Amino acid sequence: MSNIFLLGLTSLFADFSSEIIMPLMPFFIKSLGGAGLAIGLISGIGDAVAAILKVLSGRFADKTHKFKKLVFGGYAFSALAKFFFPLASTWPQVLAARSVERIGKGLRDAPRDAIVSESVDHHQRGSGFGLQRAMDSLGAILGSVTVLILFWKFDYDFRAIFFLAALISLLALIPILFVRVPATLTNFKPKRTLNLSKLNFSAPLKKFIGVSTLFYLGNFSFMFLILKAQQSFGHLDFKDSVALTLLLYILFNVFDTVFSQPAGKLSDCIGRKKVILIGYALLTTTFAGFFLAQSFLALLFIFPLYGLFKAFIDASQKSFVSDLSETENRSTALGAFETSTGLALIPGGIIAGLLWNANPNFTFLYGLAVTILALILLQTMIKEVRSKN
Structure with missing residues (x-):
């Protein structure tokens, strides 16, 4: 469990930094002349850049056993790239900075998750991913509380806050130095080829990736949720x-x-x-709530629902992919899942942005329809599997 704690600590510092930046990002984009489409592009393309790299990084880690180096390099790249955010003066520059910063996420996520998956017994895999995710989320709390204090109490402007966040992100590198790669990930002889066409993922894994990709078409950026909430306080x-x-x-x-x-x-x-079905249902309810919400009390109910959705979905999805994949291809499978779902965020973000420009409520109706369809397909197409890996 020491690996999970160390990687959780790294996630805590990284998310501490990111969650100082991201809650203010939609307002920063609007201040630079961007609208709904700009927000959709920045979130969608940034996540897609990370997604494309995840399967390549995962495959490279499986074939070369350089898990720890990729994790360290990915977090280092993201930390350095965050210093570009305070320098942006137009929203296309924010798009460029966000895309560069997401390269680091693309490099680190699959090998990190492979280390987590093999650092505990498979019967405790969900708990292991849950702990790492909980520490990540604790960093998010620290970041969002910090940005509230800096913005509202001390009147810091966007750029000063972003620069401070970039400095904090450097702390994420320290715990990685003490991580030990599990022997189960390195017992296989490294191969020179990185040929992705020769992968033999199981049929259940392919189906799950397909359904999840559809789901992520409707799981657009939380920035639209933030803007919707802020609009409801128009009298302030x-x-x-x-x-x-x-x-x-x-x-x-x-x-x-x-x-x-x-x-x-x-x-x-x-x-x-x-558990994943519960997560899908929670997001469906969240979108319905945002479509209907007309008061602060309603938002006090909806935002916790969105938090429950994130809690139920993230660790369980990674655990399920791990259960459905072989150990020697674990990082590749996790990367392929993240790549497929991440690429769906490009059209998902663009559609959400265009609908937002027409009428913000259309964005949530779109998300509601897609997530309901994905929930039905998950229930009917995917069977429960107990891992032996």
């Missing part, structure tokens, strides 16, 4: 409306943090599919 001045939105965002992160490990443990007990 900009500073106070953003502050109230940040309070709701903190509430979302609290629920994500508190329930991440319990949700992972639950998947160990009742099965991954059931």
Whole structure:
């Protein structure tokens, strides 16, 4: 479990930094002249850049056993790239900075998750991913509380806050130095070829990746949720409306943090599919809530639901992919899953942005329709599997 704690600590510092930046990002983009489409492009393309690299990074790690180096290099790249955000003066520059920063995520995620998956017994895999996810979310709470204090109490501007966040991200590199790669990941002889066409993923894994990719077409950026919340406070001045939105965002992160490990443990007990189905249902309910919400009290209910969705989905999906894949291809399988779902965020983000420009409620109707369809397909097409790996 020491690896999971160390990688969780790294995630904590990295998300501490990111969650100082990201809650303010939609407002920063709007201040630079960007609208709904710009937000959709920045979130979608940035995540897609990471997605494309994840399967390549995962395959490279499986074939060369350079898991730790890729994790360290990925976090280092992201930390350095965050220093570009305070320098941006137009929204296309934010798009470029976000895309460069996401390269680091693409390099690190699959090999990191492979280390997590093999650092605990497979019967505790959900709990292991849940702990790592909970520490990540704890960093998000620290970041969102910090940005609220800096923005509302001390009147820091966007650029000063972003620069401070970039400095904090450097702390994420320290715990990685003490991580030990599990022997089960390196017992296989490294191969020179990185040929992805020769992969033999199981049929259940391919089906799950397909259904998940559809789901992520509707799982658009949380930045639209933040903008929708801030719009409901139109009777307040900009500073106070953003502050109230940040309070709701903190509430979302609290629920994500508190329930991440319990949700992972639950998947160990009742099965991954059931927990993922609950997650899909929670996002469906969240989108319906945002479509109908007309008061602050409603938002106080909806943002915790979104936090529960994140808690139920993240660790359980990674655990399920790990269960459905062979150990020697574990990092590749996790990378392929992240690549496929991440690429779906490009059209998903563009569609959400175009609909937002027409009418913000259309964005949530779109998300509602896609997530309902994905929920039905997950229930009917995917069977529960108990891992022996």
